[in-house]
Amino acid sequence: MAGERLLTTIGFDADDTLWQNEQFFRLTEKRFAELLGDHAEPGHLSERLLEAEKRNLGVYGFGIKGFTLSMIETALEVTGGRVPGEVVSQILAAGREMLAHPVETLPHVQETLERLAPTHRIVLITKGDLFDQERKLAQSGLGDFFAAVEIVSDKQPETYQRIFASTGDGPQRAMMVGNSLKSDVVPAIAAGSWGVHVPHELTWVLEHVDAPVGEARFRQIGTLAELPALVEAIG
Structure with a gap:
């Protein structure tokens, strides 16, 4: 782990970010x-x-x-x-x-995690049913990439503050990556972290909010393949 890095911890959503849901x-x-x-x-x-x-x-x-x-x-x-x-x-x-249903991982997930895991703490932060999310993680074959797994009932700013404080170096040195602006991006930015939106063609209507385009720590990428370059640019 590079001690001088600005960004040391990266959180990933699961459903429709790492695998189809x-x-x-x-x-x-x-x-x-x-x-x-x-x-x-x-x-x-x-x-x-x-x-x-x-x-x-x-x-x-x-x-x-x-x-x-x-x-x-x-x-x-x-x-x-x-x-x-x-x-x-x-x-x-x-x-x-x-x-x-068998787990179907999304494009670029494996190679992106392989690129980032050696240099950053990778944390899975997902909401949903405990047993189902544990099943999907096990079937995905991605479990070894994660330094911590957090299955939560909801995602609020305090959720990210708590998780990034306990698993990393605090929210200011963390990034959250996901397909939901409402759950993954907006509350992470409110907690002081970077929020990276990776749109999915299907997103539940209750997860729709406006993009926080005026926020300095907001980014949007087309696919996870673009994430390593973004992480490197942030430092």
């Missing part, structure tokens, strides 16, 4: 709409499902299990409590399939 939610939502096609139009059903997810975040948290329960709740709502048991069974089966 949102596309499986979209595919399952499409299947859900087909199951309830006799009771609601797809657009209306999506709106009701999103409202259920918003209500339930504080109860179930982020992840597939909460999504599955929100689908069941929505099915009960749009059918007036008369959803067939077979439909509920298929919703549960869809949730189990999501939890068992």
Whole structure:
């Protein structure tokens, strides 16, 4: 570890930054709409499902299990409590399939981590279900790159302050990299860190906020392949 480096610790988001995630939610939502096609139009059903997810975040948290329960709740709502048991069974089966789906790492992840791990502390900071995130990390084959793994219920400025203080040299000498402006970039910058946005073609609507273009520590790159050069430029 170079003692004179300005930047010593790099945090990475997991879902849709290191591996695919949102596309499986979209595919399952499409299947859900087909199951309830006799009771609601797809657009209306999506709106009701999103409202259920918003209500339930504080109860179930982020992840597939909460999504599955929100689908069941929505099915009960749009059918007036008369959803067939077979439909509920298929919703549960869809949730189990999501939890068992093989991990698909995104382009440039392996080589980027290989470039950065020898010179910086690499930390995984992800929110979601503990068991599911641990499963995905194990299946990804990326675990050895990380000096620490933090699976959190939410990402706020104090989250990054705590993690970068305990795993690195404080937030001022840290960078957070992710696809979500709301969760990965904006709160990391508020904590005093660099925030690097790597857009993904699919990002959950509840993760959408405006880019902090006026912030000195905000950067956006097209792919993770550009990250090592950015890290080197910062120093």
